[in-house]
């Protein structure tokens with residue numbers, strides 16, 4: 078058997094640009110069957126472009142994509158892949174039931190319709206027209222369409238956008254039971270918390286490249302960074318950026334901002350070595366800030382290969 082067929086997803090040297098924008102800039106990634114993988118990254122990191130290439134919707138400029146050892150479109154046609162794209166178009170002027178029936182006919186071996194409706198929790202609004210659905214309801218319909226073919230690999234691009242907290246929780250609970258039998262899931266998200274609670278592996282993308290790949294705990298330690306700010310007087314920025322665990326330092330609105338991966342270590346050294354340091358504050362950095370610090374800090378991927386240390 079082709080060894081690639083034993084992998085759910087294999088990406089090799091993937092590149093895709095749109096004009097001057099390098100959306101995906103050399104991604105290598107393998108995903109084994111049964112893995113639940115979150116692709117985490119800020120806006121424009123290349124998450125959607127990557128998921129679109131895995132589903133065959135977007136063709137890479139260079140590099141290879143294999144899904145269960147097949148070209149992506151082939152895998153989709155064989156019902157091996159279920160896809161839920163961000164804001165995927167839903168048929169207009171039709172009810173939820175109409176959409177389900179229409180799509181159901183396209184699959185060779187679909188799940189029983191009652192199971193699709195129950196798993197996506199659509200029972201309460203089958204007669205509603207698609208244009209009247211709330212953001213969260215539309216997402217549940219997209220989810221139903223994704224699982225309908227009884228796929229081995231589910232690809233979900235920011236599946237919980239527009240869902241309130243309760244629906245989000247129910248969605249993930251349903252998803253967990255659906256994949257419990259060993260299906261593979263790849264989902265894109267902006268939310269570290271969601272990646273942490275739902276995935277057993279997190280791949281971090283920034284600027285179209287993989288900058289991290291590991292367990293949620295490992296990635297959380299890397300991206301859940303802190304921001305230390307202090308008055309911009311009687312201290313030297315260059316000296317502060319040399320303190321332990323500091324990732325980046327900059328001046329902003331009359332203050333100095335230090336991005337740190339270990340605020341305790343940075344603070345101890347700051348107090349010990351900088352008598353002029355004043356008006357010190359420590360806050361949690363936003364995920365966007367953390368990504369920026371991680372990608373600014375170095376030109377080479379700093380977290381890569383962390384998977385091997387799991």
Ligand SMILES: Nc1ncnc2c1ncn2[C@@H]1O[C@H](COP(=O)(O)OP(=O)(O)OP(=O)(O)O)[C@@H](O)[C@H]1O
Pocket residue numbers: 095098099100101118119120121122123124125126127267
């Ligand atoms: N069809 C397109 N035409 C032109 N540029 C595009 C297209 N699709 C994506 N891009 C650009 O490629 C880059 C990567 O976009 P992509 O949507 O893959 O990122 P993302 O991580 O999914 O972002 P988001 O979280 O905002 O959806 C961005 O700069 C985006 O503007």
